[in-house]
Amino acid sequence: MKKIFLPISIFSALIFMGCSAGSSNESVSENIAIEDTTAANSIESEETDTNTGATQVIPPVSFNGVIIMPPKMSSTLTLTMGGSIHEISVFEGDYVKSGETIASLKNPDFILLQQEFLTANAQTEFLEKEFKRQERLVSEEAASEKKFEHSKAEYLSMKSQLEASKAKLTLLDVDTDELLKNGIKTYLEVKAPISGYVTNMNVNLGTYVGEGESVCKIINKSEIMLLLTAYEKDLAHLNIGDNLAFTVNGIKDTTFNAEIISIDQTVNTENRSINVYAKVKETNKLFRPGMYVNAQLNKNM
16 A cells, blocks of 8 residues: 555655746746846837937027127217316206207316417418418519518418317317307307217216316117127137027016127136127117126027
């Protein structure tokens, strides 16, 4: 009886081991399949990330800066002759036309300068007549050559004095033809050299303003520029004629356009910055020199 049960026990054990081995193989196969699927998903995910990174849009180059006036559209009104302010005809922020009186000055030297011109003009007229008379007499051999030369020298000397006096008055915006017609003016009128808005008024009644000192500034806002700050890393993206889109602090929900017209050739050694100048294409009554702006390159325009 013992011989019969021994083989059955061994057979049963072999069957059990076979089943265990089969289950183990299936488990390994399943694990390999899962790993393969995970690896495939990982590769697919990496490819997707790579594609996404390659198609990312590079943000446009941006700059900060301020609104400025072109040099020809801004004028500092300085005095060629000093004096104390007698009258002020405008207020800061007023619009004036070229040639309009801003203020008037009182200075005794201005009166003397006009007197000098009128005297030189009268003497020049007299000496010119005498010179022509002597010239005629010499041609008729009725006067000496020496007297003629003396008359000529006096005439030319006074004529040069008249021209110098006239030039001084012209620098003061005095019309000498009007002076000859109407006589001496008591006060020197300070006139606007360009049309625009009065700003930086530095005087009041009675203020003494010396020669070369400023009375005010006048700005013409028909042309506006931007002064932008770029850096060395931006140079490769910048070209004359490039278009910009910019916004202005204080003017909400509005985008304006400008065009780069100049790139400075000097780099600031402290912060490695470069000045970029752009001409604004639109006009807006709210624009003011010094307003802060943010601009971006717009290659699509």
